[in-house]
Amino acid sequence: MFKEKVSSLLNKALEEYPSLFLIDFMVGGDNAIRVVLDGDEGVDLQDCMNISRAIEHNLDREEEDFALEVTSAGAASPLQLPRQYKKNVGRKLKVRTGEGELEGNLVEATEDNITLEWKAREPKPVGKGKITVQKKQDIPFSEIQEAKVILKF
Incomplete structure (x- = not known):
């Protein structure tokens, strides 16, 4: 029952911020709520606070004690949803x-x-030496085991 209530509050909050989307949501033992977000333009601290408040301000600690953590998907986290790939077009992936x-x-x-x-x-088709060739490949999501953005510093 508690999880359904939190899920409903979370979905309502996300409707107010259409550029944000859910990566992970769970309610563990002791009502530890964990929400992981991503966004089409990234996620900042204010986004996390907005979603956190939308949940927290609609729950009563007198009724049910809980812990709440709202975070963004880390830069080094594997991509999980097609929407995450779309926002990373132009970047290098592994x-x-x-x-x-x-x-x-x-x-x-x-x-x-x-x-x-x-x-x-690649080796030249004729003669010795190598040439640089442009490669291109389509990869279905069903075949991807893990994909990460390669961060450049």
């Missing part, structure tokens, strides 16, 4: 599939797959 790992620039993200582009050194 993608692991059953066939191995690929690194490339995310050039497109649809509801079903992503498209990566990268340059590779």
